[in-house]
Amino acid sequence: MISVEHLSKRYGRHAAVDDVSFRCEPGTVTGFLGPNGAGKSTTMRMICGLTPPTAGRATVAGRRYRDLPNPGREVGVLLDASAQHAGRTGREALAVAASTMGLDRREVAAKLDLVGLDAAAAKRRVRAYSLGMRQRLGIALALLGDPRVLILDEPANGLDPEGIFWMRGLLRDFADRGGTVLLSSHLLREVEAVADRLVVIGGGRIVAQGDKSELLAGGGTLVRARDTGALRRALDAAGLAARDSADGLLVPAETEAVGQAAADAGVALAELRPADGRLEQLFLTLTAESTKETGK
Known part of the structure; x- marks a missing residue:
């Protein structure tokens, strides 16, 4: 489970994230939505221990990310698919991560196969990968340690329609087996198709959260x-x-x-x-109101 409690981050006078609280339960996919600059990425970075909060706390399975003894075995993270060693091959990138986590090297081949990177792709340098291939490699890295939690920021960027459909099924299966997924994406229709719960952020604050069916009922x-x-x-x-x-x-x-x-x-x-109860309309309505209030 992911628990975010009164999380805030200020840069000088600017509040990038302002008193944000929500929970992501096992067995669910939570869509984390908001316009550019709303505070999504900052919130996710604070959950993953990459950005220290000004106030509040975030935990995964009851612990701060930094206190997890082997984080990759508990939490799979994909925040930036381009943040990979460009000189390594796809297989080498996974092998280094497997060694760091103390995993059997056979997991590397299994995860490459799971995300659809064949033997030829696995031997190529990451610098030669398309954005979609980097996303698949990033998802493989997130899944490598068989974690119980996934935190994914725009994982569908660069994927073709077939790849997006594949990712939707992968996340749905992960949650249906008891996993917890926090998914941020601008592809609202894909979020609507896979998410159980929604958290909408605007101007650094939560403007709506709850079960998808309940939120979309009031469009x-x-x-x-x-x-x-x-x-x-x-x-x-x-x-x-x-x-x-x-x-x-x-x-x-x-x-x-x-x-x-x-x-x-x-x-x-x-x-x-x-x-009509569509996520696009809900998103535009809620974020328009938050933008008006913050004067952005």
Whole structure:
């Protein structure tokens, strides 16, 4: 299990992460979402002991990452697929890691096969790898010690559609066997397909978290009017944030409240309905509100 308790990180006056708390339970995939600069990577680096927190704490299996006797056997981490020794072959990169963790060298071949790097790819220098191949090697490194927890930051970058589908199945199988996955990605549809729980961060703060089904059930309201400017002004006057979407304005509020705001301003509506429960819409709604509050 991953436990994050009141975690904060400040750089001077800037709060990159501000009082963040959440838990990732065994048997689940938790999607960790937010726009660029929201604090996702900083939070994950603090969980993994790479960035010291200003306040709060993060633990894996009840311990700080730095206190784990053999971290690779407990936690598989992929934060940057390019942070690999470019002069080593794929097989050598895994062999060094296996030696460090005290693993049987046979695990190297098994993990290369698992991630789809064949014998020819394993003999190539990492500098010659495509981004997708580096991602596969990074996933192999994360899985090498047969950990109970995976922490992955944008693991699908560079993967083709077949590779993304493969990774989705791999993570789902890992969680179904009792593993814990914390997954950060901008590929919202892939997160929606594999995640059980969602944590959404904006401006360094958690703006929503919970079971995926519960969060997507309240996707806000979609509203259209012939005079979009008048509608936007009416919503602003009522304190309701609105964001452009392909079908109109998306508002993180109940349909009744949106309709009342338009009626009070005398704005005739062409459409007013609950938004479809899609992660993309939820994400845009929540992060738009956090961006407005922080002035970013």
